[in-house]
Amino acid sequence: MIRLQGVSKTFHPGTVNQVTALRPVTLDVAEGDFITLIGGNGAGKTTLFNLIAGSFLPSQGSIRIHDRDVTSEPEYRRARYIGRIFQDPLLGTAGSMTLEDNMMICYRKGMRGLRISLNRERRSFFREQLVHLRMGLENRMKDNVRLFSGGQRQALTLLMMVLSRPDLILLDEHTAALDPGNADLVLELTRRYIEEYGLTAMMITHNMQQAITCGNRLLMMDQGEIILDLRGEEKRNLTVEGLVERFHSIRHREMESDRARLS
Numbered sequence: 001m002i003r004l005q006g007v008s009k010t011f012h013p014g015t016v017n018q019v020t021a022l023r024p025v026t027l028d029v030a031e032g033d034f035i036t037l038i039g040g041n042g043a044g045k046t047t048l049f050n051l052i053a054g055s056f057l058p059s060q061g062s063i064r065i066h067d068r069d070v071t072s073e074p075e076y077r078r079a080r081y082i083g084r085i086f087q088d089p090l091l092g093t094a095g096s097m098t099l100e101d102n103m104m105i106c107y108r109k110g111m112r113g114l115r116i117s118l119n120r121e122r123r124s125f126f127r128e129q130l131v132h133l134r135m136g137l138e139n140r141m142k143d144n145v146r147l148f149s150g151g152q153r154q155a156l157t158l159l160m161m162v163l164s165r166p167d168l169i170l171l172d173e174h175t176a177a178l179d180p181g182n183a184d185l186v187l188e189l190t191r192r193y194i195e196e197y198g199l200t201a202m203m204i205t206h207n208m209q210q211a212i213t214c215g216n217r218l219l220m221m222d223q224g225e226i227i228l229d230l231r232g233e234e235k236r237n238l239t240v241e242g243l244v245e246r247f248h249s250i251r252h253r254e255m256e257s258d259r260a261r262l263s
């Protein structure tokens, strides 16, 4: 479904500020893959997401999605079929609009631009979807979203993204800014939606246990390279200690200081 061929990114090339954020990466993502992505600070995870989402152009290489070369397609066009959720729960919803209007925008996007309006039938469909969040939001459809908590907004962002029926979802530490209760809830919803709708997803996390338990494939990055790509039995049998050892045997050094945070 996605093919990155020799994709790299160097910022400020030829200057004293030159940074190689991503060394040439070749990666195939299959339809229905749920990939967890881990790695220390500055490993290149967000850069990889930015390149897939089209936030900037690669220095080298090509990106194909559904067999179409999208290497130079701008971000706003890719946003039609790529959904992205960030750490900041305020980014995914429009705070000054009502909950039902927020949902309608995404629903319309999922209908690929069909001119549809918010009627009784759709309101009741939205209400039904909100009941599944178990946050009581089905009774607050006329409230402005800015009144909601971070956890409620992130759960809503997730639901709205599903309504927009993206081909690929990019989750950039989307539970990291939430309190533990809400983080668990949003993660559980994420897993449920991905499974129920057969979504293709990539999720950056700093939590190694989460990376091991979620998804069907795990990538580990370090210094702009993908150093591990595990799936199937190999992924299922992973432990946090095993992963730390794999890192050590590949890189011949300890995992950086955030090892505690990683585990």
Ligand SMILES: Nc1ncnc2c1ncn2[C@@H]1O[C@H](COP(=O)(O)OP(=O)(O)OP(=O)(O)O)[C@@H](O)[C@H]1O
Binding pocket: 011, 012, 019, 020, 021, 039, 040, 041, 042, 043, 044, 045, 046, 047, 048
């Ligand atoms: N726009 C930019 N300009 C210059 N350097 C950048 C830019 N974006 C990222 N970098 C650098 O590229 C490297 C990789 O950064 P990236 O954000 O992809 O890492 P990451 O794995 O997501 O890290 P973290 O877990 O800390 O968010 C870092 O050295 C970073 O400082």
